[in-house]
Amino acid sequence: MLRELGRNVYAIIGNKGGANCGFVITNEGVVVIDTTLFPSKAREVLENIHIITSEPVIYVFNTHYHGEHIFGNEVFNAPVIASTKTLEILRSVADSYVKEYVDKDKDLAPLLKDVHIILPSVTFNKKKTFTFSNKRLTFVHTGGHTPDSSYVFIEPDNVVFSGDTISAGLHPQICKDSNIEDWRRAILSIRKIYPEHIVPGHGYVCGVEETDAMLNYFLTLKDIMKEIEQESDVDKISHLEGISEISNRGFPELFVSNLKVLFYLKYGKKSIEHA
């Protein structure tokens, strides 16, 4: 679903909570934000761009290294902007990263067969602003969801593409390389901008209310963790799904897996087996 959020700022919302992406039409050309899991989907995005403008794609920005944000990069045939950390991670995994996805789900094999990882060639450390004659794009590296997680702030439209730092109406995915403190700081950094629209990595276009919902989500998980530790009874997890910060979100299967990863992050490998 294509949505115009500001003048020449478009979000494309993934089906059923699939990864979102978008693009900004500057006077100097189009900047694409994230490129979906499948080259076939990325080609549809490119067709959408061609319908709206004859400007060429001049940059692709990747919010972080996860496949559903980068596997379509090659389709756009443009330099990739990302944090230095994204480059570092992708360089270390290279094309074997695609195989990881196929190993997890064999059905993906035909859809991912054309994927070649395109490494970022325009990198930034903390923050980098690109000024075009009609737009200003500020890329900010925060870490959190992943060590390389970044967002982009678009002016004068006051729109943020947050990557997976925000998941609207869905459980966020806490990963083994997540850092919850950095994640909270990343959310606060977006909140401080007070964007009119936030395009999350997954879920619907939202406003700052979802930054509060995300912060509450982490607080709730922390409370639940504490309770499990005190009760030393992991079965209690299932009884806690009535808590609204938790039960109102889609992808409920991520709830238990998030708790397991939190235990892993706190206590190391053994705790996952225990859980």
Ligand SMILES: [Zn+2]
């Ligand atoms: Zn992600």
